[in-house]
Amino acid sequence: MTEFLEILRQYDVLGAFWVNLQLTFWGALLAFVVGTVLAVMRISPLASLRWAGTTYVDLVRNIPLTVIMVFLVLAVWGQLGVVLSQDFARNFFLLAVVGLGVYHAAFVCEAIRSGVNTVPVGQAEAARAIGLPFLAAARIVVLPQAFRGAVAPLGNTLIALLKNSTVAAAASVSTETSTAMKTMLEFRPDYRWEIFLTFAVGFVVLVIPIGLATTWLSSRLAVKR
């Protein structure tokens, strides 16, 4: 036990987790906005937008996040000279947020789309049968049920995003957990098990409440069929 306390005293473990939480928050916000736009494009009646949305999702979700992160730093920042902030560390942080957002947007889009797919066709048919026009049918009948159906997959995406925020190391964010752990392991290889368990348990503690909350929410909001 004393080993754990010494680790926590010597290194800023909580600070590292705080960086990951910030990455997750901003990444999730960006992913949600872009993902919703993509989902709307993919379920729209316009073939060109559908095609663009599908292409984005099929491309991005098949590229490793690590490749996206490295690309952002080496190519977009290094080669094209795109600067998001004058502050050096802040610039890498923002690039990592962009990487996380761009990558997970594809999965947010799929989550929302799978939510729409949970709505039986009979619901839309019933809405039309009682004379609702398209927008009203979508707003009152289809979309509310679709969002309820999307809660569970969105929660899964959020958990994946939290875990993937460690990949920000590939975008040179040096204060987040995986880099912090690497440094600690280098300096205190004698405490390697304690160091790993500290970080691992930290993530378990963060992930499990999100999972429980999502499951609770999705079963509470689920449309009983």
Added chain:
Amino acid sequence: MSTVLFDAPGPRSRRYMQAGNVVGAVVVLGILAWVLWTLHGKGQLDAGLWRAATNPRSWQYYYLPGLQNTLRAAAFATVGAVVFGVIFGMGRLSPVRVVRWFSSVIVEFFRAVPVLLMMVFLNVLFGVSLKDVVPESAFAAVVVALVLYNGSVIAELVRSGVGNLPRGQKEAGLSIGLTAGQTLRSVELPQALIAMLPAVVSQLVVVLKDSALGQLIGYQETLRSAQILASGGGNPLQTLFVAAVLFVILNVALSWVAHRLARRLSSRTSGKAEAGPGIGPSLAVTRAAPAEV
């Protein structure tokens, strides 16, 4: 297109849709053109940079060896993950409480810990304390980390695969006089394993993508090779583009196989054969195991 939201359009809506379609296409193509124009303005479409990223030499010494290492790690990890998954998936279905409990803790733990953290730790563990036993610490760290994470996901697939079978399957087994264990082994598991095959193939996409994390611990896979190649030619944009295309081709092929499998196998099981989403625990898992995450 989702059939829930739209009726078949009439003549007027069809005219509107055509107009909207053109506008949408113009916007999308405009964005693409703008990107290409910017790249051109910065000299990134220069043929020399692209030739340096795609000449035979770079394939021979960088991409192909990198790809080989990526596939090697993914192959080992896949076999290990399936073994791990079946063992712990059965463990979670065991009638013995201690076994069930132990398997659950293992599976939930490794599903919650980021793969990168495991890789970094295992790399140090193998490289420092097990140096004599493990010859190639980065490779071993990549493989073991992928096995632990993806094996846990597959364990969940096994469990939910059994849980998703129609109840009649188990009842039929019991009613012809099999014990619960025999029913699990000879009636439920075979069908569950077939039903989960497409989702396992989809999980291979995750394995392949996560193998690129090996870059961060110095494993010479595709991404790292592309990066090293770029450090010589000063063209990371071009080489990383090639690496990304390689990953997309591999993963699209895998997803295609998964969908084909899902369609072909659905007649051979009473479970539901469907491909996974390619991120984190699959949706099928969430649906089947609402009580715990």
